[in-house]
Amino acid sequence: MNLKKLIPSGRSLVIGIPYSWLALFFMVPFALVAKISFSEAEIAIPPYTEVFRYVDETLTIALNLGNYIFLTGDDLYVAAYWGSIKIAFFSTLFCLLLGYPMAYAMARADDKMKTVLLLLVLLPSWTSFLIRIYAWIGILKNNGLINNLLMFVGVIDDPIIMLNTNFAVYVGIVYAYLPFMVLPLYANLVKLDGSLLEASSDLGAPPWKTFLTITLPLSKAGIIAGSMLVFIPVVGEFVIPELLGGPETLMIGKVLWQEFFNNRDWPIAAALAIVMLVLLSVPIAWFHHYQAKEMEAES
Amino acid sequence: MLILVIYSFNESRLVTVWAGFSTKWYGELFRDEQLMSAVWMSLRIAFTTSCMAVILGTLAAFIMVRFRRFRGKTAFSSMMTAPLVMPDVITGLSLLLLFVAMAQVVGWPADRGFLTIWIAHTTFCMAYVAVVVSSRLREMDISIEEAAMDLGATPMKTFFLITIPVIAPALVAGWLLSFTLSLDDLVIASFVSGPGSTTLPMVVFSSVRLGVTPKINALATLIILAVSLAAFFAWYIAHRNEKRQRQNASNYSE
Numbered sequence: 225m226n227l228k229k230l231i232p233s234g235r236s237l238v239i240g241i242p243y244s245w246l247a248l249f250f251m252v253p254f255a256l257v258a259k260i261s262f263s264e265a266e267i268a269i270p271p272y273t274e275v276f277r278y279v280d281e282t283l284t285i286a287l288n289l290g291n292y293i294f295l296t297g298d299d300l301y302v303a304a305y306w307g308s309i310k311i312a313f314f315s316t317l318f319c320l321l322l323g324y325p326m327a328y329a330m331a332r333a334d335d336k337m338k339t340v341l342l343l344l345v346l347l348p349s350w351t352s353f354l355i356r357i358y359a360w361i362g363i364l365k366n367n368g369l370i371n372n373l374l375m376f377v378g379v380i381d382d383p384i385i386m387l388n389t390n391f392a393v394y395v396g397i398v399y400a401y402l403p404f405m406v407l408p409l410y411a412n413l414v415k416l417d418g419s420l421l422e423a424s425s426d427l428g429a430p431p432w433k434t435f436l437t438i439t440l441p442l443s444k445a446g447i448i449a450g451s452m453l454v455f456i457p458v459v460g461e462f463v464i465p466e467l468l469g470g471p472e473t474l475m476i477g478k479v480l481w482q483e484f485f486n487n488r489d490w491p492i493a494a495a496l497a498i499v500m501l502v503l504l505s506v507p508i509a510w511f512h513h514y515q516a517k518e519m520e521a522e523s
Numbered sequence: 524m525l526i527l528v529i530y531s532f533n534e535s536r537l538v539t540v541w542a543g544f545s546t547k548w549y550g551e552l553f554r555d556e557q558l559m560s561a562v563w564m565s566l567r568i569a570f571t572t573s574c575m576a577v578i579l580g581t582l583a584a585f586i587m588v589r590f591r592r593f594r595g596k597t598a599f600s601s602m603m604t605a606p607l608v609m610p611d612v613i614t615g616l617s618l619l620l621l622f623v624a625m626a627q628v629v630g631w632p633a634d635r636g637f638l639t640i641w642i643a644h645t646t647f648c649m650a651y652v653a654v655v656v657s658s659r660l661r662e663m664d665i666s667i668e669e670a671a672m673d674l675g676a677t678p679m680k681t682f683f684l685i686t687i688p689v690i691a692p693a694l695v696a697g698w699l700l701s702f703t704l705s706l707d708d709l710v711i712a713s714f715v716s717g718p719g720s721t722t723l724p725m726v727v728f729s730s731v732r733l734g735v736t737p738k739i740n741a742l743a744t745l746i747i748l749a750v751s752l753a754a755f756f757a758w759y760i761a762h763r764n765e766k767r768q769r770q771n772a773s774n775y776s777e
Contacts, residue, residue: 234678239593242583242649246602249646253617256624343758351750353707354727355743361731452608460610462710467731477612484616484714494620497613508608515604 254501261494262287272490291495300479301496305503307474311390311465312458315397319405319454320447322398327409327446328439331416342410349403357396357467364392364468388470396464401457405450412446413439445514452511456504476500558726558742565706565723568637572644573701577694579645580652580701585686587653588660606650615714618643622715635717643715644705651704652697659693660686692764699757703750 263272295301330341348356363369364386371383386392416439424434462477469475476496484493553559583603590596606614622632622639632638667689671681687694709724716722727742 235590238582239586239590239599242579242586243595243599243602245579245649246583246599246646249618249621249642250602250606253621256620257613257617260620347754350703350754352724352727352743352746354709354724354731355746358727358731358743456608457610460612462612463728467728477610480612480616490620493616497616500610501613504610508605511608512601512604516600 257494257497260491261291261498262289263491264288264290288491291491292499294492295495295499300474301476304474304476304479305499308459308461308476309503311393311397311473311475312455312461315394315401315458316405316451316455318394318398319402320451323402323405323409323450324447326402327406327413330406330410331413338414345403345406353400354463356400357464360392360396360399360468361387364395387468390469390473392468392470393465393473393475396468397458397461400464401454404453404457408449408453409443409446412443412449416442445518448514449511449518452507452514456507456511459504460500557721558723561721561723561726564637564720568640568644568712568722569702569705571641572648572705573698575641575645576648576652576701577698580649580697581656581690581694583649583653584657584660585682588657603650603653606647607654609647611708611710612714614647615643615711618646618711619714635715636720639715639717640712640720640722643711644701644708647711648701648704651700655697655700656690656693659690663689692761695757695760699753 260272326345330338330345333341361368365371366383366385366387368387370386371380374380375383420438420442421434424438425431429437460477460480461475462481465473465475465478466481469478480493480496480500483489483496583599587600587603618639619635622635626632663686668681668685671685672678676684707724708722709728712722713725713728716725
């Protein structure tokens with residue numbers, strides 16, 4: 225009887241395996257990052273001091289708030305956070321403006337066309353991400369495709385400098401993250417009941433009014449899911465600003481990378497990550513809320 | 524839509540124009556031992572990652588869809604959705620700090636490389652698999668499972684004989700998705716790998732940063748070729764399944 229209680233039931237075993245994997249490799253790490261953000265940098269392996277010290281039966285906890293004070297004190301970090309949020313916000317907006325008509329057209333197309341269009345959206349994201357960004361370098365650089373074409377036609381005499389500017393970063397981000405906007409929107413719009421639209425136009429509403437009062441509110445969940453899927457990862461984006469951006473591009477992912485790999489200041493990098501997480505906790509909670517709602521609505 | 528077509532056209536043209544000069548760089552490519560070992564490493568990681576991610580992700584999806592209520596369900600579902608959006612730099616940094624702390628406390632993992640990258644990739648890929656599989660599970664007709672159980676099959680047997688075959692397309696899709704995600708990841712792998720273990724994206728990234736070499740163009744061409752073949756293959760399977768399903772459906776209705 226007792227023995228049976230000790231052996232976990234099939235059900236709890238099934239829950240237990242993925243649960244403990246995620247807890248160990250997803251939740252525990254954040255606690256560690258939080259801990260290390262309170263430590264001091266040190267020339268050692270690993271390069272930080274211990275926060276908890278247990279010597280002679282006394283536990284000393286040394287919380288070093290210096291990293292956080294340092295973050296607020298240095299303009300570079302504040303500017304980097306601000307730059308990241310600004311770039312993420314405008315990229316999300318551009319993705320939405322571009323992605324909404326695309327998703328709408330896809331949702332209204334007939335079945336055979338739908339598959340083709342869906343494939344066209346997905347296909348580029350199956351090629352290596354780095355190689356696609358690399359291809360953009362070839363398109364945007366001074367003797368690249370666009371400049372050569374424009375000079376050949378005779379519109380401009382000198383190449384427009386596009387690579388290593390914020391413009392290039394926007395192009396790269398919008399290009400790379402567009403599918404993340406289109407797919408949730410498409411999934412949402414495809415479920416839209418067409419009879420509502422017909423009813424609206426039967427009652428004499430012009431198309432723009434139907435769109436604003438019927439389609440847009442009904443696709444709210446898709447808009448939020450898509451925007452969060454773009455906004456949150458872009459805030460921490462490292463590869464695109466590093467390859468396409470220039471000195472004016474200041475993003476937190478890049479700063480964190482430099483603090484970690486170039487300066488080897490682990491506590492500062494951890495503090496940067498924690499502040500980023502705090503900033504993103506609201507949109508992440510929002511995303512989770514809508515995701516949970518979506519799942520409930522479906523089942 | 525048109526923009527995307529133009530983009531993809533641009534991309535492939537660019538690469539083929541540059542790589543088209545001679546096959547010399549392809550020879551160079553295959554003689555580059557560091558690069559070849561990175562390719563091999565990436566493929567091995569991607570393969571093992573997608574297998575593990577499919578197992579764990581399917582379990583997680585099954586829990587999310589079938590188990591109505593249990594302690595910690597909210598916590599579980601947030602842990603399932605958060606990796607989808609978490610910025611790579613945070614995931615990478617936090618996992619590295621975990622591995623460092625674990626090495627200090629329990630002495631494992633002693634050095635970072637294949638195993639740590641595999642763990643990291645599995646963690647974020649399983650979230651994607653869970654999303655793909657759970658949508659399929661929700662569409663599935665639960666009465667077939669109930670019928671099997673009524674006929675005396677154990678839950679385990681039902682799962683393997685009924686559930687798995689029905690959701691198989693989603694499993695394949697999840698596997699392929701994990702494979703590409705793992706093959707593509709630069710940031711997380713850079714954090715959790717130790718010296719001496721380099722993946723393909725890391726090699727590509729450092730050479731792109733240093734400047735363009737024809738070798739990378741050749742490599743890009745090969746990757747695009749491989750991916751298009753895989754994509755075509757996946758499309759073909761999906762297409763064939765769909766056809767068969769439609770046929771089955773019409774057989775039933777007759």
